Amino acid sequence: MNRLKYRVIPEGMLDDILVPLTIVLIDYEDVKACNLTMREACDKIAATIPGPAGLNMFDMTATTTNSDGVMLDGSMTCMAASDYGKINNEFGYLEMVELDYSDELIQEEPHLKQWKINFGDRKLIMGPDPKKKNIPIHNAVLTGRAGNNNSATEMMHCITMEEIILPISGQLQLMRDGDVEVGGTGWIISVGIGMVVAEEYGRIVPHRQFKVGDTAHKSGEYAKFLKSHIPIIAACKSDLAKYIIKALEAGMIPGKDIGASPAVLAVARHMKIKPDFDNMTKASFDELKSVGFTKEWMLENVEALTTDEIIARADEIIPGVDQPKTYKASDIVQIKYVEV
Amino acid sequence: MKLMHTKLPEFIKKMKDAATKGEKVKECNVVGLESLKTAKMQSLRTGRLEQAVEDLAKDARIDSVEVAVIPRRPESMHSAIVRGFDKDGKPLHAILETINILHPTEDVLLHDCEEIDDRRPPIGDH
Numbered sequence: 001m002n003r004l005k006y007r008v009i010p011e012g013m014l015d016d017i018l019v020p021l022t023i024v025l026i027d028y029e030d031v032k033a034c035n036l037t038m039r040e041a042c043d044k045i046a047a048t049i050p051g052p053a054g055l056n057m058f059d060m061t062a063t064t065t066n067s068d069g070v071m072l073d074g075s076m077t078c079m080a081a082s083d084y085g086k087i088n089n090e091f092g093y094l095e096m097v098e099l100d101y102s103d104e105l106i107q108e109e110p111h112l113k114q115w116k117i118n119f120g121d122r123k124l125i126m127g128p129d130p131k132k133k134n135i136p137i138h139n140a141v142l143t144g145r146a147g148n149n150n151s152a153t154e155m156m157h158c159i160t161m162e163e164i165i166l167p168i169s170g171q172l173q174l175m176r177d178g179d180v181e182v183g184g185t186g187w188i189i190s191v192g193i194g195m196v197v198a199e200e201y202g203r204i205v206p207h208r209q210f211k212v213g214d215t216a217h218k219s220g221e222y223a224k225f226l227k228s229h230i231p232i233i234a235a236c237k238s239d240l241a242k243y244i245i246k247a248l249e250a251g252m253i254p255g256k257d258i259g260a261s262p263a264v265l266a267v268a269r270h271m272k273i274k275p276d277f278d279n280m281t282k283a284s285f286d287e288l289k290s291v292g293f294t295k296e297w298m299l300e301n302v303e304a305l306t307t308d309e310i311i312a313r314a315d316e317i318i319p320g321v322d323q324p325k326t327y328k329a330s331d332i333v334q335i336k337y338v339e340v
Numbered sequence: 341m342k343l344m345h346t347k348l349p350e351f352i353k354k355m356k357d358a359a360t361k362g363e364k365v366k367e368c369n370v371v372g373l374e375s376l377k378t379a380k381m382q383s384l385r386t387g388r389l390e391q392a393v394e395d396l397a398k399d400a401r402i403d404s405v406e407v408a409v410i411p412r413r414p415e416s417m418h419s420a421i422v423r424g425f426d427k428d429g430k431p432l433h434a435i436l437e438t439i440n441i442l443h444p445t446e447d448v449l450l451h452d453c454e455e456i457d458d459r460r461p462p463i464g465d466h
Contacts, residue, residue, distance in 0.1 A: 156442070
């Protein structure tokens with residue numbers, strides 16, 4: 001009999017934010033060590049949780065992109081939603097797609113140039129295959145009251161309609177026992193989430209529907225309110241800064257290769273990297289302006305900083321998360337085991 | 341002209357009628373269709389549903405029946421038609437948008453039910 005390890009943030013209040021359903025984080029290495037398939041592991045853990053839960057599994061040796069197109073050291077391998085101890089057979093479980101490297105892929109999705117430069121020894125695991133999904137539009141899984149959407153980066157309770165945003169960089173911090181920021185999503189991240197890149201197997205939006213430099217939201221002043229009220233568990237700013245710096249050092253231009261989100265723009269300014277204004281749409285400028293990030297702000301002659309200085313001052317440089325509180329992962333995550 | 345589908349009020353009536361087929365008349369409540377003003381309900385499945393209601397109504401243990409209609413896939417895609425009218429009520433300008441809705445799955449209605457007889461065809465079949 002083996003014991004499968006997993007991490008849990010239980011449903012309920014986490015300080016002053018509501019976690020609307022149980023959040024489960026699983027390391028694929030632990031699953032393999034127990035000779036289980038990914039689905040079997042999710043079923044075993046789900047059986048221990050009577051209420052609604054979202055289950056995310058990570059390959060910490062892989063890479064993927066966040067919604068800005070910035071590449072990270074770790075990826076989801078599958079996602080599940082469970083309720084009453086079970087995962088719905090048709091809609092409750094979904095695996096992510098591993099992509100092969102090709103010149104055509106890099107040409108179509110230039111932000112993936114980061115892959116060979118920064119994470120060449122890692123496999124690239126993106127979102128699910130749209131052809132294999134039973135839920136046609138969202139990259140979501142659903143069981144009973146539990147919803148797990150946008151390739152495991154937002155979880156929701158379908159009856160209370162409460163939700164929590166879990167950027168992948170924050171989840172990777174939880175997996176690594178790093179630090180996270182807990183608070184409200186706020187206006188700035190609500191706008192930033194919309195600055196997506198074109199990806200065939202996008203973790204948020206498939207089929208290269210939105211070009212980099214544009215906004216998926218296209219809702220002007222309304223964009224900042226779309227997610228602003230939702231609680232969030234995000235990576236600490238210094239960790240986010242490291243990823244953004246790596247992408248920028250690999251030659252990524254905001255608005256041309258990677259999304260011109262406020263976080264990316266804020267780091268780029270101090271590295272003296274200008275966004276590609278010509279490639280950015282009026283709609284994206286309007287949404288950025290609505291939260292204070294005007295073209296003038298982007299061109300402001302701010303202090304040039306070394307990467308170490310940016311990381312050290314990341315809390316002051318990178319905007320986002322309302323009333324943030326910093327936690328060690330171990331303060332909010334419980335380690336549990338299930339017999340398998 | 342009778343089409344191959346059942347009118348919504350007729351559908352509801354058929355469900356209620358089917359619940360009277362046992363030894364004792366039982367109440368049947370149809371839920372989930374309240375926002376529909378008009379609808380043509382698939383005839384083939386209407387008959388199957390009448391049979392299902394009757395099967396339960398004939399069970400002596402059962403006192404009442406509910407027919408809950410929810411999306412087969414827990415995500416439904418809708419068009420939103422935004423129309424602006426003049427003072428006489430004439431539509432002047434319309435904007436079409438789409439809105440996708442996520443729903444709870446059937447598990448919320450079944451989790452405490454011991455006997456489940458799934459008569460649905462796989463997604464994509466009739």
